[in-house]
Amino acid sequence: MSITGILIAAACVGIVGIFVGLFLGVAGIKFKVEVDEKEEAVLAALPGNNCGGCGFAGCSGLAAAIAKGEAAVNTCPVGGEEVGKKIAAIMGVEAEASERKVAYVHCQGDCERTTTDYDYYGIKDCRMMSFVPGGGPKSCNSGCLGFGTCEQACPFDAIHVENGVAVVD
Known part of the structure; x- marks a missing residue:
């Protein structure tokens, strides 16, 4: 291999690099997205x-x-x-008065108001209850199970399980 072959290859790569760089620069200007x-x-x-x-x-x-x-x-x-x-x-407008919105859990099936159909000894995770017959140990199949999956998932420390029901702060 001679030095001329190496120089020709380096020149070709350099020319292609310059061409691609110029093409990308023009394309970036031409297709620029306007942001408000x-x-x-x-x-x-x-x-x-x-x-x-x-x-x-x-x-x-x-x-x-x-x-x-x-x-x-x-x-x-x-x-x-x-x-x-x-x-x-x-x-540049005037803000209207806003009403504070607060989330709450509709279910009031705490430990005193609902009965348990059976004792559950599995993983204490509400997501796992979808695999358990009847949707969990509480007699109400659509209520809060109280295992605290929502409490663990909330990054703002706004949900706490109190007396077997999630309470949103």
């Missing part, structure tokens, strides 16, 4: 929980809807009135 600055500012003001409690697919979906005028500025149930006021300032 208000949408980005609203997204930064939202708490970032991506819970979907507002009815949109996460905080980015809500931010896009607010920027387009399809949702009210105080739609975020997690942020509450404080976040609503920040977003109203960004959008």
Whole structure:
């Protein structure tokens, strides 16, 4: 192998690299996606929980809807009135009074109000109850089982099992 073959190969690779780099640079400019600055500012003001409690697919979906005028500025149930006021300032509108929304467990099948059909000695996990006949040891098959799977899954420490029923704080 001669030095000329190596130089020719290096030149070819260098020329192809320059061509690909220029092509990607032009394509990046040509196909650039325009981003609404208000949408980005609203997204930064939202708490970032991506819970979907507002009815949109996460905080980015809500931010896009607010920027387009399809949702009210105080739609975020997690942020509450404080976040609503920040977003109203960004959008240049006045925030309406918002009502605080609180989640609660409808089932009141605690240890005193419901009976147990059998003693369960398996894994204490509500997700596992879908495999158990009858949906769990409590007589109510659609109520809270009280094993605390929701408590473990909640990253905000807002759910606690008290007397066999999940309570949302």
